[in-house]
Amino acid sequence: MSHIAVERNRRRQMNEHLRVLRSLTPSFYIKRGDQASIIGGVIEFIKELHQVLQCLESKKRRNSLSPSPGPSPRPLQPSPQPDSPFGVESFKELGACCNSPVADVEAKLSGSNVILRTISRRIPGQIVKIINVLEKLSFEILHLNISSMEDTVLYSFVIKIGLECKISMEELALEVQQSFCSDTVFVKDII
Template sequence: EGEEENKQDGQQKMSHVTVERNRRKQMNEHLTVLRSLMPCFYVKRGDQASIIGGVVEYISELQQVLQSLEAKKQRKTYAEVLSPRLVPSPRPSPPVLSPRKPPLSPHINHHQIHHHLLLPPISPRTPQPTSPYRVHPPQLPPIPQPPLRSYSSLAGCSSLGDPPPYSPASSSSSPSVSSNHESSVINELVANSKSTLADVEVKFSGANVLLKTVSHKIPGQVMKIIAALEDLALEILQVNINTVDET
């Protein structure tokens, strides 16, 4: 009997030790979880008392923050109830933009562009800016141009050739020639201008222009005329210079 009682007492002690060991193990696990849930500066040491004290301090501060946020929320709610709500003004409708005009088709040739813009025909190529003839001409007063007159005697000309010799009879007989062939197809336009500086005659034949000037000899006059034509985007195809009675 005595041995049986001793065995029972030993078993009870072992069970108490096992229970206590499990309890401490569980407590240590809970303390580790609590320590990981709060900032590290709340725990100064790693013992149980320090961890529990840090948790209590952290929870009390969270309660204060919660109370301040609730008070702020209540003040905001009262302010919205007491203050009148502003009605948003309607936004003005955006202006309706007119559709843009379509650009010119790249397939339009030079003759169509000249027809729509009322520009004189130019040579197919544009002179380069590095031309040796580029000289800035002096500013001259504008010369009134007479109305264009049509000539059919030069209707077969399609390119620039040697200019005919200048004679007053040709300019005086031109009105009679044009009056006799008004019903024919006009392929060439001629314009004359006479002034104290020079007599100028311009003939348009398709995409080519024949320019004839008669004036007194002036130094550098030919260079200035060529530069003025290149400024108008015209290409010089041929130049003929003749002297008439040392003028």
Template sequence: SLEEELGLPAINMETPLQQRRKRRRTRSNKNKEEIENQRMTHIAVERNRRKQMNDYLAVLRSLMPSSYAQRGDQASIVGGAINYVKELEHILQSMEPRRTTTTTTIHEADTSTSSLVRPFSDFFTFPQYSTKSSSSVTESSSSPAEIEVTMAEGHANIKIMAKKKPRQLLKLVASIQSLRLSLLHLNATTRDNSIFYSISVKVEEGSQLNTVDDIATALNQIIRGIEEES
């Protein structure tokens, strides 16, 4: 151009109105990009929140008997959990008088069985394994522990009552993780020479344990192995 040949600065031939419109289009494009980025971020956050909520609801559902939440919607699960907690509170209250009236004189021959079965026995509904042989449990012979497993949507709730053994908790956790079960929650309560475990796990992909009986059988073998090592 003539300006370039003469070394003069280029002259903007656009009118002020055209320049304002151009600036508006630039700002408008930036605003659209920002709005779209914010929208996508909000969608990702909301999707993650829903996934987390569904995981928590699945765990909550696995922690109670199926009769308390026969439907899978949020209201049924939360309502069932409330009723289940109230029922557990009632059980605990009913156990208090027994503690005060139970005599401390127990025959040595009955100690190995009675002291194991009596504590926490009300927390078991339909155990797959029991310390007493019964037609209602999986094993025809007695087990070293009370074991009950329930499942819902890939999450399992485990209840174990056994005799306390050295390093039992560490061995139990390590064995559970080796079975490709992700540990979500664990609570241990001791009483006398017994210990009650309440465990929530998520079954990982590739795990060979797909049913409650599979998990209960594996746990029974773990507890039996810990007993034999002790």
């Protein structure tokens, strides 16, 4: 086969794959018909599906757990990064989880930012309570993503650590977890 025929076949296959991707992705994820927009839209759709999967798994976990007396933070185990070019131990995220029958809270240190996730049933005004907690603790919200399915909602924050911030990941997870209670009490106010 000549080089021209091979290239023509490759382009035909790429166009066919892009058509399939476009047909499998809801139209509001794809802004234009060019290749970059299609691939970008598919990536966003897959991220959204991944978050929905996490919500469903958390909901299943909460439904199977018996009620506990209250939330207690626990450190996260560093997760291995199998596709890291620098080896398994090259990048570790420090963090904590604080789970209860009401909500699951996870806080991970990632570079100079914190990735905070909460999964719970839909509670009116809860996002405002979480934002108030973060601002009181001197965090700056860089990004917020809200995903919901039925009565479950996932809030994903990327927050910048403020200069005045003197709180551990365990304390942060507990503070956010406590915001799910009707009366928010801050650990720093007690100490």
